[in-house]
Amino acid sequence: MKRWLASLVIMLCCNAVFSQTANLVDKEKLFDFYQTQRYADAANYLRTVYGEDITDARTLSQIGYCYLMSGNNVDAEKFYLKAYSVQPHSLPILFSLASINSRRGNIDKAKLYYGEIVKIDSNNFSVYKSLANLFASNKDSLKLVYLVKANKLNPLEGDVANDLADVYAGLQEREKAYKVLNVAIAADTGNIILKKALLPIANFLKKYNEVIASGEKILSVDNDAYVIKDVAKAYYFTKNYTKAISLFKLLEVMGLQNEATLYYT
Structure with missing residues (x-):
């Protein structure tokens, strides 16, 4: 019983200390950093407030996020790894670590973190x-x-x-x-x-009428060469050769004809 009470007191003291530290954060200043996208400044500011011996996963993740948004993947990973050591089953932390490693080309590491997520939430x-x-x-x-x-x-x-x-x-x-x-x-x-x-x-x-109907609507707002080719082919196969030729000629004017389109023409 005494041991349990001692543990409870220590836990409450730690929470109190963390709450006091959190209260030192100037939320308006931090919000300004976020709003002006000065994420590196936000990360450095949080580190000056909380110090270097941070053990709270939420705070570690917040600093990691700031570094991530500033493009500093090295420091972002460092803080997310610390958060991971505290909360290894946190989906946001796992997603962040996977994303960081994917960005850096560490595909095998990214797969491992995503694999951990699948184990938690299939x-x-x-x-x-x-x-x-x-x-x-x-x-x-x-x-x-x-x-x-x-x-x-x-x-x-x-x-x-x-x-x-x-x-x-x-x-x-x-x-x-x-x-x-x-x-x-x-x-x-x-x-x-x-x-x-x-x-x-x-x-x-062979859903040619569907291609023509949909393709013509697209061409009314976007003169895409690939769409022109698909619609022209649909007209060709429905034996509307006049429309087909006019569209294939458009590709010729655009300098985008190839062996296949020339064959149809």
């Missing part, structure tokens, strides 16, 4: 999206695995849908790519990037 959409982004090649089977998991958790998120469709298209699984993109487009009908990605896939699946 249904975290962001971690699967981040893991997929660590694989540069669409041919890497793990990239597909992580994109599928992320898309299953949030099929409406455009970036993941676009990346997954791209991988599916490369694997000649265009029906899957078409479905993934359509689900995301239905949730964000103004997403031109997703609509552009759908055009060549829809063309391959």
Whole structure:
């Protein structure tokens, strides 16, 4: 009983000391640093207030965040590692450490931290999206695995849908790519990037009228060469050769024709 009371007293004293230190922070001054994006100054200011022997994970993370936002990845990692030693199961800390290592090209370390997150929260959409982004090649089977998991958790998120469709298209699984993109487009009908990605896939699946309708709307606001090519091909396959030629000629004027477009022309 005495030992328990002694521990309680020590804990309360430590909390009191921390509270007193926290009260020394000039919140207005700190807010001004944040608002003017002087994150390095904010980090240095916090260090002068709290000193060097910081053991509170929240404070360590706050200083680490300031260094991260200032572009100082070395000091950011140092403070996040200290925070990690105090709270090894904190998702924000793990995400920050993974992000820092990813930025610095330490991909294996980043994967380890993201792996720790998966162990804690296996249904975290962001971690699967981040893991997929660590694989540069669409041919890497793990990239597909992580994109599928992320898309299953949030099929409406455009970036993941676009990346997954791209991988599916490369694997000649265009029906899957078409479905993934359509689900995301239905949730964000103004997403031109997703609509552009759908055009060549829809063309391959012989959905030519869909390509023409969607492509013409895109061309009314964005004279994209790839969209011109996709719409021109759709007109060609529906035997509207006059429209097809006019669009292929546009590519010629833009100096973007190639062997395939010249063949169709």
